[in-house]
Amino acid sequence: MSTNKLPTQAEDFPAWYVEVVKRAELAEHGPAKGSMIIKPHGYAIWELTQRALDDRFKATGHENLYFPLLIPMSLLDKEADHVEGFAPQVAVVTHGGGEKLEEPLAIRPTSEAIIWSTYKRWIQSYRDLPLLYNQWANVVRWEMRTRLFLRTSEFLWQEGHTAHATADEAVAETLQMLEVYRQVAEGVLGIPVHMGRKSPGERFPGAVETYCIEGLMRDAKALQCGTSHFLGQNFAKAYDVTFLNADGEQEHAWATSWGFSTRMIGGTIMAHGDDAGLRLPPAVAPIQVAIVPIARTDDERAKVLEVAGKLRADLAAQGIRVRLDDRDQHRPGYKFAEWELKGVPVRIELGPRDIAAGQVVMASRLGGEKEAVGLAEVASGMGDRLASIQRELYADALAYREANTHEITTFDEFATGIEERGGFWVGAWCGDAACEAEIATKTKASIRFLPIEPADPGSPCMHCGAPGVDIAHWARAY
């Protein structure tokens, strides 16, 4: 671990991010351009996030399956908007087994094409519907400017792909999965998010409607945290997926897709971190409690490690993820800084005097203040303590977002404000794509979301003055 001070968030947020990712050993760049190595501390956050999502997918009736990585180019080309959106980002395999392939293969940038060409075989009758499937997979989207977790050529995600007999059912599914994403973002990652609808220009290529959850990072920039798409019958038509409905008529199936990715590790870093490093929500902290023994002599060390070992076992028995840091090459102060940097929610210090007093010294990563706690109460009280830290982190992030959300009164105030302070800016929009594009050019901000149902703002567009048809949240975004 480097002992130089981290850049502060205030002086250089991007540099702070890069250094935290590196020093907390979350990830690093791989040898191929834009690629990422996710290190154990980063991957463990992802595993815990996966489990939280997967449990909820199954509880809402979904099953996992797995489609191939490689997709014949001709298959990708069938949905016009979809191919237009993704073709520029595709990595292409031209050789295999030492020979040039007859047809080049795309590495999946997303799997609608291969999945809907397969659903054609799986769907014949309304009795085959709905199909409620999800896959955990890697995808590749060629990127020129990469940033670890946030934008990499390859990333890990889940992509749900469902098929339904009616539009209403598909829309309900789309919104149900958006709600699942909200629950995981807020309840597990501790990131308050808005649920909303993208403007037409920001829709997923091939979607009729794209819904999203959108969070605010501690540099007052927005992050899209997950998307859920109502695809209408676009893919069913492109891949000729019809079914016999209950009235005996052939109909195209209705589709949804929804994805949540390793990008959210970046979101978790940026939504909670401070100038000392990561602050991890206990629900996804690979280590929830670090025990640092303090001893000067070998005798003291033996004694302290014995008590610490028992404490570790007691905590583990409560289902707490605990690490006893018994490394002898580092001093306690070094260890404190390391666990702080790595975002461990609770640190326990244990020395001979503590043992004599039947206590430990406990420090929360949030406040940092130290507190003496009776040895006998440590394990039994830890669940509540972690739950309270989880709530506090969320409350902190929510307060930050509220403090950085502004009503737009005039366009000029918005343009100046977003340059100076970032944040969400909320105002009436005319619904015109040209107006949206003009605002984006002037402010480097984009519409992060509109309300799920269009809402009459009761006032004219804050930019062009035409009648307002919707209320937009604007922000600069990752």
Added chain:
Amino acid sequence: MSTNKLPTQAEDFPAWYVEVVKRAELAEHGPAKGSMIIKPHGYAIWELTQRALDDRFKATGHENLYFPLLIPMSLLDKEADHVEGFAPQVAVVTHGGGEKLEEPLAIRPTSEAIIWSTYKRWIQSYRDLPLLYNQWANVVRWEMRTRLFLRTSEFLWQEGHTAHATADEAVAETLQMLEVYRQVAEGVLGIPVHMGRKSPGERFPGAVETYCIEGLMRDAKALQCGTSHFLGQNFAKAYDVTFLNADGEQEHAWATSWGFSTRMIGGTIMAHGDDAGLRLPPAVAPIQVAIVPIARTDDERAKVLEVAGKLRADLAAQGIRVRLDDRDQHRPGYKFAEWELKGVPVRIELGPRDIAAGQVVMASRLGGEKEAVGLAEVASGMGDRLASIQRELYADALAYREANTHEITTFDEFATGIEERGGFWVGAWCGDAACEAEIATKTKASIRFLPIEPADPGSPCMHCGAPGVDIAHWARAY
């Protein structure tokens, strides 16, 4: 579900396999040559296998991480044996983002190259060792002749990659993970396996020693079920990974790697299946208990579904994976056949007369005999019942293997026997690669494994008559 009879195992085992994979909805071919779509029933078996492996990896101190899919070709080329072994199977990306790449990228066929080129940065001192890492990933190896699960261009697996300060420690790790594989193969998948060592000709490209677990399928052919490699310092030398040892000297690190893949879904099918379809070990059965309600009138149906629903809840509360098959478009007989085909260990039939008698009719997938069980005892007794089925399946497979293992007395007897009956044939071997190759040509069999430690057979080579130096298990294999 097709209602035609399956081909029997005796008349055409390969056709039986293909039909079971298809009709039990485990997998199907994808659009790109050699690719596979793993359907929910197949993927759920994999998820349960993953969980069993991953728990044991973590219990033995390993952490998960993730390395990139795409590897610069120049990186792959550094370990001579390794590249020679894998180059012919590599899929190559030449274009990305609409442009030709400066350097082509290989899709990983395995990750030693990218991982050891990274370990160079992670390993400086003996204090950095051991590195005990694993990743869950997809890999691509170009295959001309594919068979679902057993041999596909892309497959899913885990690959462990560890680095150690001493050869002894690395060898101990190699054997520890082989033992973990044995536990999962036998205890979870119910497949009895031999632990052994490959002959030099069958080693992993770049390994000093390859260990394996090897099982016997119900067509008397062997299946390699997992491998664990002691890589010596080969990769450390190829990628220049040195560390300062405790004596202050620079040394190359010692390596292991070990893998277990979706191929084992194929192994589970072939080790246990019978002429009615799959027989799944309860530990990896996505559905452990299927409840089939029986009713003729709407009144009966309502009554039966109420009791069945309560039974389902009681079983689920015991942690049993249970499915209540309340589809109204199929008759009970159709459902019985479907759950049999899909390998569900226990079927429960429940009709109005059963309810009146306070019982259910229960059938095990193993024997098929029906048995009346008191309604109140069903849930509480199910754990034991499933554990007993798990043991029986293992015992069955073990008895089959023992009955199909033969001591070689003369080469001719072996050559005739393996042609007629398959199975394992055990005999003295001289250790000469040319002799091994000659036997392979004559018999289409290969040495599946040697004992972990070379064992003096006390007799001359069964083929060439030269002094025996080891005891080989021969078989025809997948």
